[in-house]
Amino acid sequence: MASDINITTATRGGRLTASSGSKWEPIMGYSRAVRSGNLIAVTGTVGVNADGSYSPSLEAQTRRSLAIIQAAIEALGGKMQQVCRTRMYVTDVSKWQEVAKAHGEVFGEIRPATTIVEVAKLIDAAAQIEIEADAILP
Numbered sequence: 001m002a003s004d005i006n007i008t009t010a011t012r013g014g015r016l017t018a019s020s021g022s023k024w025e026p027i028m029g030y031s032r033a034v035r036s037g038n039l040i041a042v043t044g045t046v047g048v049n050a051d052g053s054y055s056p057s058l059e060a061q062t063r064r065s066l067a068i069i070q071a072a073i074e075a076l077g078g079k080m081q082q083v084c085r086t087r088m089y090v091t092d093v094s095k096w097q098e099v100a101k102a103h104g105e106v107f108g109e110i111r112p113a114t115t116i117v118e119v120a121k122l123i124d125a126a127a128q129i130e131i132e133a134d135a136i137l138p
Contacts, residue, residue: 004050005068007032007075018072022048024123033072038137040078042069044089046127054126058095062088062102065131070106073135080106082135086114089130093118099129 008019017031025032033042045068047061048054055061070080086107088099096116103114112133122130 005071007071009075016076018075020045020068020072032068033076035076035078040073040076040082040135040137042072042133042135044087044130044132045069045072046122046124046130048124048127054124054128057098058090058092058128059098059102061127061129062099062131065129066102066106069131069133073133078135078137080135081110082137083107083110083112083133084136085112085132085134087132088114088116089119089122090116091119091121091128095128 006021008021010017010019012031016035018033019025020032022032030043032045033040045065047064049064055064073080073083086103088103090096090099093116099116122128
């Protein structure tokens with residue numbers, strides 16, 4: 001996990017929430033992740049670097065997105081091994097192998113259900129991937 005990812009937590013409406021400090025979180029009124037009981041839902045997460053830039057590499061953006069997701073899950077008391085579902089939205093599905101390499105390194109043994117679909121564009125023109133994840137804790 002990247003050391004430059006700051007996750008803060010709060011209790012809202014009886015649920016534990018995690019924020020990554022994304023500029024979009026307060027504007028849209030959402031949390032990076034929410035824990036309700038033994039379920040953690042992580043919102044769509046782009047691979048933005050701490051300085052607001054994006055790597056030109058889809059594989060690097062995938063790794064960064066997964067690192068942010070991991071930080072959020074861990075901040076809420078979960079582990080990546082508890083992820084049961086990921087959804088990946090990419091702007092060029094023909095590059096799926098770059099995504100598969102990074103996703104497989106994290107989830108190769110965990111084997112969550114997953115989806116990858118191509119979309120016209122994401123929230124930032126430089127973003128090439130957005131990943132959602134759901135985890136179920138024991």
